Amino acid sequence: xxxxxxxxxxxxxxxxxxxxxxxxxxxxxxxxxxxxxxxxxxxxxxxxxxxxxxxxxxxxxxxxxxxxxxxxxxxxxxxxxxxxxxxxxxxxxxxxxxxxxxxxxxxxxxxxxxxxxxxxxxxxxxxxxxxxxxxxxxxxxxxxxxxxxxxxxxxxxxxxxxxxxxxxxxxxxxxxxxxxxxxxxxxxxxxxxxxxxxxxxxxxxxxxxxxxxxxxxxxxxxxxxxxxxxxxxxxxxxxxxxxxxxxxxxxxxxxxxxxxxxxxxxxxxxxxxxxxxxxxxxxxxxxxxxxxxxxxxxxxxxx
Numbered sequence: 001x002x003x004x005x006x007x008x009x010x011x012x013x014x015x016x017x018x019x020x021x022x023x024x025x026x027x028x029x030x031x032x033x034x035x036x037x038x039x040x041x042x043x044x045x046x047x048x049x050x051x052x053x054x055x056x057x058x059x060x061x062x063x064x065x066x067x068x069x070x071x072x073x074x075x076x077x078x079x080x081x082x083x084x085x086x087x088x089x090x091x092x093x094x095x096x097x098x099x100x101x102x103x104x105x106x107x108x109x110x111x112x113x114x115x116x117x118x119x120x121x122x123x124x125x126x127x128x129x130x131x132x133x134x135x136x137x138x139x140x141x142x143x144x145x146x147x148x149x150x151x152x153x154x155x156x157x158x159x160x161x162x163x164x165x166x167x168x169x170x171x172x173x174x175x176x177x178x179x180x181x182x183x184x185x186x187x188x189x190x191x192x193x194x195x196x197x198x199x200x201x202x203x204x205x206x207x208x209x210x211x212x213x214x215x216x217x218x219x220x221x222x223x224x225x226x227x228x229x230x231x232x233x234x235x236x237x238x239x240x241x242x243x244x245x246x247x248x249x250x251x252x253x254x255x256x257x258x259x260x261x262x263x264x265x266x267x268x269x270x271x272x273x274x275x276x277x278x279x280x281x282x283x284x285x286x287x288x289x290x291x292x293x294x295x296x297x298x299x300x301x302x303x
Contacts, residue, residue, distance in 0.1 A: 002160055005030055005065040005087065006053075007080060008072035009044065011128035011252060012097055012121055015135055016069065016166065017053055018046040025164040028054045030061060030083055045132045064089035067160055070107070071097040074267040077106055088115060093153050095119045095143060099185045099252070100267040101178055117153055118174040119143035120181045123167075123241070125199075125249035129259070136246040140167035142181075144174035179228045183219040184238050186268050187212035189253035190289045193263060193296070196254065200247035202239070209239060214285040219272060225279045253293075260300040265293040 004027035006017050020027050031039065036055045044051045065087050072080040077098065088094070094115045096103040104116050124139025141161065145151055154170055161168045171177045188202070191212045195201065201208045216235050223230040256263045269286035276283035 001026060001163070002066035002156070003063060004028075004067045004069065004160065004164075005061070007031075007068060007070045007083065009039070009053075010071055010073065011126035011133055011135075011255070012124060012139070013069070013071035014044050014046055014051075014128070014133045015124065015126045015139060016071070016097075016141070018044070018049070018051050018133075019138060019166055020164045021051055021053065023163070023165040025160075026054070028056045028061065030058060030087070031055055032083070033057055042131045047134055058083045058085070058087070061087060063087070065092050067093045067095070067157065069095050069097065070103075074098055074100060074103065074264040075262055077103060078110075081107055081110055084111070090114075093117060093156060095141070095157070097121050097141065098267070099181070099189070099264065100271065101182045102267070102271060117143045117157065118146055118178060120178055122169070122181065123244075125245050127250055127255060129255075136249070138167055140169060142169045142171050142174070142177055144171035144177075146175060148172040148174070176228055176230070179219070179223050179230055180234055180237075182268075183216045183223070183230060183234065184241075185251075185253075186219050186272060186286065187216035187235075187238065188242070189251040190215060190265065190268055190286075190293060192251045193253040193257045193265075194289060194292050196257070198247065198254070199242055199245045199249045202242050203247060212238075215269070215289060218276070218281075218283045218286050221281050222272060222275050222279060222283075225281065226275075257293075257296055262297060262301075263293055265290055265297075269293075 006013055006029045039055050088111055092115050095117055096107060104118055108116060120142055121139050122142050123137050125137045126133055126135040213235055220230045253263050269290040272286050273283045
């Protein structure tokens with residue numbers, strides 16, 4: 001059994017941590033003292049079952065991890081990975097489950113690319129309120145090497161996930177797959193946050209779908225300039241997936257707005273508009289969504 005370490009227990013992190021626990025796979029969660037105290041007191045309730053994971057601080061973890069699964073908020077990423085100093089060895093594998101297309105670059109700026117596999121979560125519908133997480137789909141982790149090869153690192157993760165009974169796809173075109181997921185989040189996370197709409201709105205309402213499509217088409221334009229071959233048919237696949245999700249499910253950004261938390265809009269339309277400026281491609285839909293979500297944040301921050 002390999003040494004697995006989780007960093008971040010949001011809706012996604014806690015969902016996969018509970019699956020490791022259900023399979024009897026031992027792992028630890030690294031956190032600061034304040035979070036550890038709260039986690040020990042409250043635990044995590046995932047689909048009505050309480051979980052008390054093994055919580056350790058950086059000072060208490062006197063080991064080198066084999067696999068680190070990162071699922072913190074994008075805005076906390078740079079600060080959070082400071083906790084991993086001294087825990088990463090030459091053979092440690094790092095998976096970032098964050099949305100977006102640049103979390104691996106942020107991690108690599110500190111630790112380099114040698115330990116990284118590219119990854120994201122698909123088919124999940126976890127919602128979180130306080131320490132309570134609910135989901136009807138377990139989700140799956142899609143991962144792979146940037147160049148598409150099967151390597152010692154990918155084989156190691158396959159072995160761990162099989163033992164921990166985690167659903168996964170080993171991608172041989174992970175950059176394209178990540179851009180597709182980025183397009184999903186650009187279209188769905190942002191518009192659900194503005195409209196305050198669960199998945200059933202998009203399952204039943206063509207106007208909501210058109211709003212999301214407008215944002216996603218701007219992703220396709222920029223992806224194509226960057227030699228990523230997304231097309232209109234990939235938008236159709238987004239809604240094929242949405243139709244299968246729980247109607248009452250909510251995106252993570254919608255949950256953030258409901259809880260009056262700072263969102264990850266900088267990672268989504270913020271990054272896309274930055275790329276639009278770089279490649280001289282207009283992104284009016286995403287600029288509008290960015291401005292609207294930033295306005296929503298300001299409204300509850302200033303209350």
